[in-house]
Amino acid sequence: MAIKYDYEAIVIGSGFGGSINTCRLAKKWPGKVMLLERGKRYPMGSFPRKPHDMANNFWNIVREGRNRPKNIGSTDSHGMFDIRLFDHIDALVCAGLGGGSLIYANVFLQPPDAVFDENWPETCKKEVLQPYYQAAKSVLGARPIPQNDDPRRQIIRTELFNDFAKHDGHDSELVDINVFFGNDFEKPLDIGVQEKNRYGAIQTSCVYCAECDVGCNTHSKNTVDLNYLFVAENEHKAQIQTEVLAEKIVPLNEQGAEDPAATGDYGYKVFWLDLNNAKTECSAITQRVVVSAGTLGSNELLMRCRDIYKTLPDINDNLGKHFSGNGDFLSFVIEGEKPADPNYGPVITQKTDYNLFKNFDKERAFVLEDASYPNFAAWYVEGIKPGLSHFNAFVRTAKLFTARFLQGITTGPIGYAFNELLKGDASFNSVVLLCMGLDKSNGTIKLGDKGFINIDWPYKDSMSLYQAILDVGKRFKEWTGGKVFIPLPNWLWPMKSNITVHSLGGCRLADSPENGVTSANVETFGQVFGYTGLYVADGALLPTAVGANPVATISALSERVAEGITGISPDTGGKLS
Ligand SMILES: Cc1cc2nc3c(=O)[nH]c(=O)nc-3n(C[C@H](O)[C@H](O)[C@H](O)COP(=O)(O)OP(=O)(O)OC[C@H]3O[C@@H](n4cnc5c(N)ncnc54)[C@H](O)[C@@H]3O)c2cc1C
Numbered sequence: 001m002a003i004k005y006d007y008e009a010i011v012i013g014s015g016f017g018g019s020i021n022t023c024r025l026a027k028k029w030p031g032k033v034m035l036l037e038r039g040k041r042y043p044m045g046s047f048p049r050k051p052h053d054m055a056n057n058f059w060n061i062v063r064e065g066r067n068r069p070k071n072i073g074s075t076d077s078h079g080m081f082d083i084r085l086f087d088h089i090d091a092l093v094c095a096g097l098g099g100g101s102l103i104y105a106n107v108f109l110q111p112p113d114a115v116f117d118e119n120w121p122e123t124c125k126k127e128v129l130q131p132y133y134q135a136a137k138s139v140l141g142a143r144p145i146p147q148n149d150d151p152r153r154q155i156i157r158t159e160l161f162n163d164f165a166k167h168d169g170h171d172s173e174l175v176d177i178n179v180f181f182g183n184d185f186e187k188p189l190d191i192g193v194q195e196k197n198r199y200g201a202i203q204t205s206c207v208y209c210a211e212c213d214v215g216c217n218t219h220s221k222n223t224v225d226l227n228y229l230f231v232a233e234n235e236h237k238a239q240i241q242t243e244v245l246a247e248k249i250v251p252l253n254e255q256g257a258e259d260p261a262a263t264g265d266y267g268y269k270v271f272w273l274d275l276n277n278a279k280t281e282c283s284a285i286t287q288r289v290v291v292s293a294g295t296l297g298s299n300e301l302l303m304r305c306r307d308i309y310k311t312l313p314d315i316n317d318n319l320g321k322h323f324s325g326n327g328d329f330l331s332f333v334i335e336g337e338k339p340a341d342p343n344y345g346p347v348i349t350q351k352t353d354y355n356l357f358k359n360f361d362k363e364r365a366f367v368l369e370d371a372s373y374p375n376f377a378a379w380y381v382e383g384i385k386p387g388l389s390h391f392n393a394f395v396r397t398a399k400l401f402t403a404r405f406l407q408g409i410t411t412g413p414i415g416y417a418f419n420e421l422l423k424g425d426a427s428f429n430s431v432v433l434l435c436m437g438l439d440k441s442n443g444t445i446k447l448g449d450k451g452f453i454n455i456d457w458p459y460k461d462s463m464s465l466y467q468a469i470l471d472v473g474k475r476f477k478e479w480t481g482g483k484v485f486i487p488l489p490n491w492l493w494p495m496k497s498n499i500t501v502h503s504l505g506g507c508r509l510a511d512s513p514e515n516g517v518t519s520a521n522v523e524t525f526g527q528v529f530g531y532t533g534l535y536v537a538d539g540a541l542l543p544t545a546v547g548a549n550p551v552a553t554i555s556a557l558s559e560r561v562a563e564g565i566t567g568i569s570p571d572t573g574g575k576l577s
């Protein structure tokens with residue numbers, strides 16, 4: 001019996017991996033690709049700013065009973081910030097059409113060659129991935145922040161980090177960021193002026209408002225809904241469904257019936273809940289499935305299918321292994337004597353290299369990046385729930401701020417509210433230090449008692465990295481004459497957890513099922529061992545931490561997955577048609 005498929009492919013999740021695959025697969029099969037995304041669409045100007053709206057801008061489904069910060073756990077909410085509390089590591093991910101691209105800090109950075117030496121199969125070495133890095137970089141419009149005589153383009157914070165790097169004997173350089181400054185890289189469009197990007201979506205030349213991590217209301221960030229997904233939907237007629245939660249994947253047998261013993265040769269039935277429609281269960285059948293729910297989402301969906309629904313029983317035991325937080329480490333230097341002006345300009349502008357790109361030392365390889373703090377602080381402070389510590393004054397104020405903010409009592413926007421936290425010049429002279437590097441990538445994702453993931457993070461194994469980062473933070477404080485250096489975490493109660501925005505791994509690419517979960521062979525790149533037509537394309541694929549911000553590598557690998565499925569190589573000049 002010929003099975004009548006609804007779709008050639010269903011893609012689950014619309015972050016970098018999902019949008020790349022939706023676009024590339026929809027080009028091959030116009031009108032026959034469906035994307036399922038649990039979060040909402042965010043048209044220009046729709047990102048919440050009012051304290052009341054921000055207070056509801058979290059992701060939570062009460063009946064799941066996940067471990068969440070207190071203020072979030074008791075109501076159903078389909079906002080952007082999905083904060084997860086695990087053992088010794090907490091994580092932030094985003095829900096929304098565009099996934100992490102909606103709130104990320106825009107950095108597109110290729111790691112150095114040495115990162116790929118251990119545990120990366122031959123087909124995934126940096127040199128081999130070059131055309132895929134190049135294709136993604138071109139679509140995402142990565143470039144450094146423009147430098148010219150316009151005083152509005154001067155960012156004091158960038159200069160501060162540059163001066164510190166010189167003082168500390170290291171190299172600082174501008175990083176490529178996926179931000180829109182007009183289509184002509186040589187001649188930036190005036191600040192605030194709008195034009196269509198090369199794919200037809202209207203964007204605004206960046207207005208330097210420093211709100212990148214809470215969603216860019218002027219659509220100046222090159223989020224994937226403005227390029228890959230814009231073309232997928234408008235040109236290649238991909239069907240994009242938002243506020244739908246993928247729940248289960250079941251293989252079909254020759255007769256087209258659901259059959260957990262089948263291995264995908266006859267396709268799959270995918271089940272999802274329509275969150276807008278009283279959580280009605282829906283389903284469709286498809287030749288292939290691309291799981292791109294992000295590292296946490298993809299590992300969880302596959303584990304639940306294997307261990308709870310028992311519909312994908314042959315996924316191997318490597319699932320969930322080699323989790324990494326990409327060495328993320330956040331800290332603050334409060335009230336230095338040098339101006340930092342951390343409320344201006346795109347969130348990250350430069351990187352200072354510590355043994356990652358130069359003098360590679362895998363025990364202590366990281367980059368130090370500048371960051372604007374109003375955005376970060378709100379959710380980080382909420383995420384780690386600081387209580388008593390020897391920085392009582394700071395923490396008390398932070399808690400007060402958070403409580404007011406989340407209850408919608410604060411009268412102004414987030415930037416104003418945080419300025420209240422660090423009044424007057426203190427805010428102007430305080431600095432956020434954002435570090436990431438090569439942790440040991442030896443965390444384990446497992447299903448907990450309630451059937452949802454938990455992560456075991458053996459943070460002590462990565463102490464050489466964290467100690468090197470702490471040392472730099474202390475030197476930064478001394479150099480600026482700062483009053484306090486606050487590392488999050490300090491591994492003491494209550495700041496006992498690392499916090500990551502870069503969850504990676506668990507569906508490791510490998511040459512064989514003994515070493516990983518997904519195939520690194522060219523023809524079947526990203527396919528789950530044991531199943532035909534079931535792919536992973538997102539951060540879960542990465543065999544190890546990359547030290548650099550991971551989106552460039554996630555995108556390159558996802559382009560590679562799409563090429564394996566479609567047989568079409570991506571255009572390195574960024575054409576999507
Ligand atoms: C504040 C912040 C700043 C960051 N800055 C940078 C940076 O500057 N540079 C960089 O390289 N990286 C940065 N990152 C990390 C980057 O955003 C992630 O690595 C990246 O988004 C991961 O891409 P992905 O495709 O793996 O998944 P994601 O982007 O996480 O996308 C997964 C999508 O799947 C959806 N989903 C999950 N489960 C389901 C389900 N069951 N059904 C339907 N949909 C589902 C989610 O809602 C989400 O939209 C930052 C992250 C944060 C949070």
Ligand code: SF4
Pocket residue numbers: 179205206207208209210211212213215216217218219220221345346347
């Ligand atoms: S600084 Fe960030 S949020 Fe503000 S306009 Fe530029 S890209 Fe958008």
